[in-house]
Amino acid sequence: MTAKNELQLAYGIAIVLLIIGILSFTAFSAKPPEEPVRIMFKPTAGKVLFTHKTHAELGGYGIDCYTCHHHPEYDESALRPCGDCHSQTQERTEPNTCRECHEEGELETENTPKRSDAFHDQCIGCHKENDAGPIECSECHVL
Amino acid sequence: MPDSKKFIVSHAPFWHDGSHITTRNYHTLLAALPAVIFGMIQYGMPAVGVVSLAVSSAMIWEYLLNRITRQPVTIGDGNAALIGLLFAMLLPATSPWWMVITGTLVAILVGKEIYGGIGGNPFHPTLVAVAILMLSWKDLFDFDAALVDYEFDFAVAYPLAALKHFGAWAVEGFTPGGLLMGNQIGGIGSTFGLGIVAGGIYLALRGIIRWEISVSFLAGVFITALIFNLADGARYAGPLFHLFTGYTLIGAFFFATEDSSSPVNFIPMLIYGAGGGILTVLIRNIGVYLDGVVFALLIMNIANPLLDKLRPKALGKVI
Numbered sequence: 001m002t003a004k005n006e007l008q009l010a011y012g013i014a015i016v017l018l019i020i021g022i023l024s025f026t027a028f029s030a031k032p033p034e035e036p037v038r039i040m041f042k043p044t045a046g047k048v049l050f051t052h053k054t055h056a057e058l059g060g061y062g063i064d065c066y067t068c069h070h071h072p073e074y075d076e077s078a079l080r081p082c083g084d085c086h087s088q089t090q091e092r093t094e095p096n097t098c099r100e101c102h103e104e105g106e107l108e109t110e111n112t113p114k115r116s117d118a119f120h121d122q123c124i125g126c127h128k129e130n131d132a133g134p135i136e137c138s139e140c141h142v143l
Numbered sequence: 144m145p146d147s148k149k150f151i152v153s154h155a156p157f158w159h160d161g162s163h164i165t166t167r168n169y170h171t172l173l174a175a176l177p178a179v180i181f182g183m184i185q186y187g188m189p190a191v192g193v194v195s196l197a198v199s200s201a202m203i204w205e206y207l208l209n210r211i212t213r214q215p216v217t218i219g220d221g222n223a224a225l226i227g228l229l230f231a232m233l234l235p236a237t238s239p240w241w242m243v244i245t246g247t248l249v250a251i252l253v254g255k256e257i258y259g260g261i262g263g264n265p266f267h268p269t270l271v272a273v274a275i276l277m278l279s280w281k282d283l284f285d286f287d288a289a290l291v292d293y294e295f296d297f298a299v300a301y302p303l304a305a306l307k308h309f310g311a312w313a314v315e316g317f318t319p320g321g322l323l324m325g326n327q328i329g330g331i332g333s334t335f336g337l338g339i340v341a342g343g344i345y346l347a348l349r350g351i352i353r354w355e356i357s358v359s360f361l362a363g364v365f366i367t368a369l370i371f372n373l374a375d376g377a378r379y380a381g382p383l384f385h386l387f388t389g390y391t392l393i394g395a396f397f398f399a400t401e402d403s404s405s406p407v408n409f410i411p412m413l414i415y416g417a418g419g420g421i422l423t424v425l426i427r428n429i430g431v432y433l434d435g436v437v438f439a440l441l442i443m444n445i446a447n448p449l450l451d452k453l454r455p456k457a458l459g460k461v462i
Contacts, residue, residue, distance in 0.1 A: 006165055006219035010202060013224065017199035024192025025240045032292055038299070040288040049287055053294070142308040 043116060046141035050123075061132075068122060072101070086118040164261065167351050168221030174346045175228055175397065177338030182331035186236035186293070190331045193238050194231040201227025201247040208256045222261050226250050229269040229397055232332025233390060233437075235289035242283055246272045266444040267401045273437050290328050297326040302388040303433040311372075311380045322387035333393040343396030352400035355412040360395045361386060363420020371428050379428055390436035391423065398436070404444040411450040419443040 035056075041048040054060035055068075069078040071085065084097045098107060113121060123140070127133035134140050183190045205223035209216045218224070227247050234243070253275070254268025255261065277284050286301035293299060298316050305313040317327065325335035333339070347354040364385050371379035385391060390398075399405060399419055406415050419439045426435025 003219060006221075007216060010218045010221070010224070014199045014202040014206070014218065017195040018203070021192055021196030021199055021240075024188050024195065028188045029192070030187065030189055030292070036291070037294055038287075038291040040285075040291050042282075042288075047285075047288065049291075049300075139309075142304070 041119075043141075045137070046143040048140045048142075063126075067126075077101075082118055083115050086113060086115040088115050164222070165220045168225050170349055170351055171225055171346060171397070172221060172228060174342030174351075175225075175232065175332060177342055178332040178335045178393070179228065179232060181325055181335035181338055182232070182236070185295075185325065185334075186290075186331060190236040192240075193234055193236060193243055193331060194228065196240060196243045197231035197234075197247055198224050198227040200244045201230070201251055204244075204248050204251040205256070208252060212256070214260070217260060220261065222255075223251060226255065226268050228332075229393075230272055232393060232397075233269070233273055233330040235284070235286050236331050237289045237292075238283060242276065242280065246276050249275050262403045264403050265447070266441055267398050267404050270398055270437050270441050270444070274441055277432075277437065286328050286330075293328070295326075295328070297321060299328055301329060301433070302327050302384070303427065306380050306384070307427075307433055310378055311376060314380055314384060317384065317388075319383040319387055322384070327388060329389065330393075333390050336387045336392050339392040339396055343392075346396065346400075352396065353405070353412055355409065356400050356405055356416040357395045359413045359416030360399050360420045360423075361391070363417035364391055364395075364423055365420070367421045367424035368428075371424065385424055385427065389427070389434035394419070394423070394436040394440060398440050399443070404447055406447055406451045408451060408454060411453050414453070415443050415447060415450050418446065 036052045039050045039052050041050065051060070055063050056065060066074045066078060069080075071078055123133075124135055127135050179194060183194065202218045202223045205218050206216055209218070227250070230246050230250055231243070234246075250268040250272035254266060254271035255264050258264045282288065285304075287304055290299065300313075302314050302317055302322070321327070323336040325337075327334050343352065343357055346352040347357065365382045368380070368382040368385040372381045395416075399416060406412050419436075419442075422439035422442055423435040426432055426438055432438065
């Protein structure tokens with residue numbers, strides 16, 4: 001092959017691959033699944049990998065969706081991020097999300113823990129109850 | 144234009160004619176294909192996108208840099224494409240596009256062109272880029288986080304992360320055979336061990352890479368991992384686990400062996416390879432990083448000019 005042919009081949013490869021690359025990143029990009037397969041939480045204490053699908057699947061731990069997605073009870077509108085209702089920082093306040101369904105001021109927010117407590121109570125609570133799954137900090141949080 | 148009356152002799156390796164370099168690069172690209180295709184099948188379109196974008200953007204960056212510096216365009220030799228492909232092989236399939244093109248720019252510019260192009264680079268250009276990216280955005284190399292949406296019929300946890308965080312019991316489920324067949328998550332082109340080894344043997348037989356380096360690197364990993372494992376089997380995984388996970392195999396056959404950043408004499412090659420292997424396991428077992436291959440090889444790249452000074456003594460005596 002002469003140097004000129006080599007160069008032409010290279011231009012060809014570069015252009016074709018560029019087009020394939022752009023198309024893959026735009027038109028054919030994979031959509032995230034409706035129900036998360038796994039979730040990686042990234043709080044300050046270190047990342048937590050939560051096997052969402054394994055927890056819910058029958059072949060896995062077979063936990064009912066609404067055991068965790070608890071408010072309102074047994075309703076599809078509960079399938080949303082916990083942080084919508086359990087605020088990141090302030091404890092026991094009424095986030096705007098409540099007003100999607102409740103009148104302002106109608107509520108007692110006494111029992112709504114903040115986000116990280118909500119996770120800890122639910123995750124660790126169930127693990128303790130069933131004597132299965134991690135309880136120690138370092139079994140969930142990794143740096 | 145270079146002064147045609149002057150004959151410039153420079154440091155090894157020597158560029159003897161264009162076509163030779165080109166064949167070497169295209170053969171290396173070919174040898175990498177089995178592992179790359181495996182990754183594309185496993186991860187689907189996102190992997191195809193990362194590989195295509197990495198190869199093409201590496202070539203385009205080199206073209207632009209050639210133009211800006213008013214040098215002849217060198218992308219015909221396939222080296223830029225190879226640097227891009229190797230870069231993609233180390234990335235998670237879901238890497239964002241801006242990370243891919245930033246990486247190839249760093250590889251081509253900082254890894255290669257500022258040293259005057261092919262043959263002048265003291266480090267493997269791709270490793271330079273990966274190291275800089277790992278330090279800048281370490282979350283992007285978190286394979287567990289990057290691949291959360293994938294489901295496979297094997298344990299979907301990055302083996303080296305599970306080992307580091309939870310100890311050797313957490314990786315007991317990984318069998319050497321399964322790991323070698325690519326039953327693990329990791330970089331697009333770095334998990335299918337069998338394909339990488341096949342490519343490596345092909346390159347060694349063709350004389351494109353030096354088997355001495357690959358074999359001594361793997362031996363360094365094996366022996367060091369074995370010593371750790373014997374000392375404390377609960378904390379440190381066995382030698383085969385270290386051989387078949389992370390970037391070990393791709394490092395041995397595609398990175399350690401790069402021409403201009405590795406030695407050419409026999410004993411130096413053995414020291415270079417073994418040193419890389421030993422450092423890899425030291426970083427994995429007692430360092431803070433999950434995988435040590437990238438930094439271990441960069442360190443050996445630095446040592447390379449010194450190592451090549453270990454030459455056989457001339458026979459006879461000067462009086």
